[in-house]
Every structure is written in structure tokens, then in C-alpha cells.
Amino acid sequence: MENRKEKKAHLKRGLWKPEEDLILKNYVETYGEGNWATVSKRSGLMRGGKSCRLRWKNYLRPNIKRGGMSKEEEDLIIRMHKLLGNRWSLIAGRLPGRTDNEVKNYWNTHLNKKTLLGKKRKTIDSNAQHDDNIEDHGSKKPRQSPDSKTTEGFDLDENKEANGHDNGGVRDCAGVWMEHVVRCLDYEYKFDYETVETPLMMHHNYSNLVFDEEPFTSYMDPFVLFEAFGTTDSDVGIQSFLP
């Protein structure tokens, strides 16, 4: 029996050819998404499941938007990144037709430079401190345990069907929060970096929380907020933001 290393060695790598795309597209149309591990066997593609999944997700999927980002998209990415850091899948989830890979690439090639250029150098000023903390925010962090996929009164799978995003249960819950954050941003809601008052907090009388150590963005992280507000009291939960 061939081991995994040998199996991997047989797999094709590198850029996809149009005929491979066609095979994969036909495969997904026939069998549906998922079961990526069986793709190579069933379709004859000499590609790994991961590779097929990525190709489908980033390129072949219907409604993929290609080409340059609009001013609005760019603006949204910048603002979302300020709030979330390198949570590309979350950011991409708010940009219809855009993939996390695309958003990430766009950030690294266009926006990162732009924001670095526009950014004041580090000073003892608290806002400058905040900006520098954001840079650290990109480091890998453990993901929220999906144990909390279903919270009180909030069926996350249902939400997934409703919003058409398949980001996983918890991520959708975070998405509800993000929706809220984005709405606030759209109305040019002003955050005070030291005395943070968000609609969520106002809603739950958590107003005027003072953060003096952790970067602002950490507290704005939907996972942190979900953990803090979303699971304990049926009256105090992210579900209260659902329409």
C-alpha cells in the first residue's frame, strides 16, 4: 500500500490549466462541493484535495468577482482591517464575490503600503500606540472553539443559509457583529480609542468601558466580543441583534 508521502509525490502542482479547471468545474457541478479528498480519484485530476478546494473557492466558484477593487471596496477593507486585523476570511465575507486570498493579496500589495505611508511614525501619543498594536494583531491566534456553534436562541446554520456565507457557525455569529460594526462605520460612527462605547455596549449598558492596556482592536475582535457577551445570559447575547 502506498503511503501518504508517495501519494503526495504523484500529485500535480503549480498553475492550473484551463482543461483542469473544466474538469474540476464539471466535477463540482456533478457531485457538489465538499469531499475534496475524492476529487482526484473521481475526476481523474492529479491534484490534491486542498488544491482543488482552493482553486474552486478562489477562482471557479460562481459569482467570483475579478478585476480591480472599487474605491468602496478598498475603503471597506481598510476600515475592516483596522477593526479586525488580518482576519481575511471575515473581511472577505463582507465583500461579495471577493475571496480571502484576494483581499489578503490586495492588502499586502496595495493597501499595506498605502496605510504605512499615511501613518504617522510611533510617538507617545496614544493613537499612534494603537496603530502599532494593530500591526501585531496579524499574528496567528487560536480560533474560537466551534463548540459554541449554537448559542441560545441563535441557530448559526440557519443564519448561514440566510446570509449565504459559509464561514462556519461561529464565524457567522461574528459576522452578525461585523454587520453591526460595518453599519456603524457606514454612519461614520466615531469611536473613542480610550473610552470605547459601541452600540453593542450601549445596548447592554456596558457603556464607557475603559481600555487602558490591550489594543482597541483586540476588544473589537468579534470572537472576543462573542465570548464576552454572547453566551451567558439569554438577555445579553449577540442574538439580540438579529432582525
Add this chain to the structure above:
DNA sequence: AAGTGGTCCAACCGCATTAGT
């Protein structure tokens, strides 16, 4: 025309996590 350096993006890799056995 050939060489070089920079930019951009598709794809890969490693890791975390869940689900199934």
C-alpha cells in the same frame, strides 16, 4: 536583445480544529 529588479497574484504550506472511527 539581454539582464536585472520590482510588483503582483495564484498556489502551496503549516497549523488548528472538527468529525468519524
Add this chain to the structure above:
DNA sequence: GACTAATGCGGTTGGACCACT
């Protein structure tokens, strides 16, 4: 509980492309 396979995410890399010398 231990193990394995599958899946998803963010970081990184390889190479195509372009501008410049």
C-alpha cells in the same frame, strides 16, 4: 481517549510579467 482524515485559515513563496537600464 487516541488516532486519522478532512477542512479552513493565515502566512509565505514561486514565478509570470513589466519597466527600466
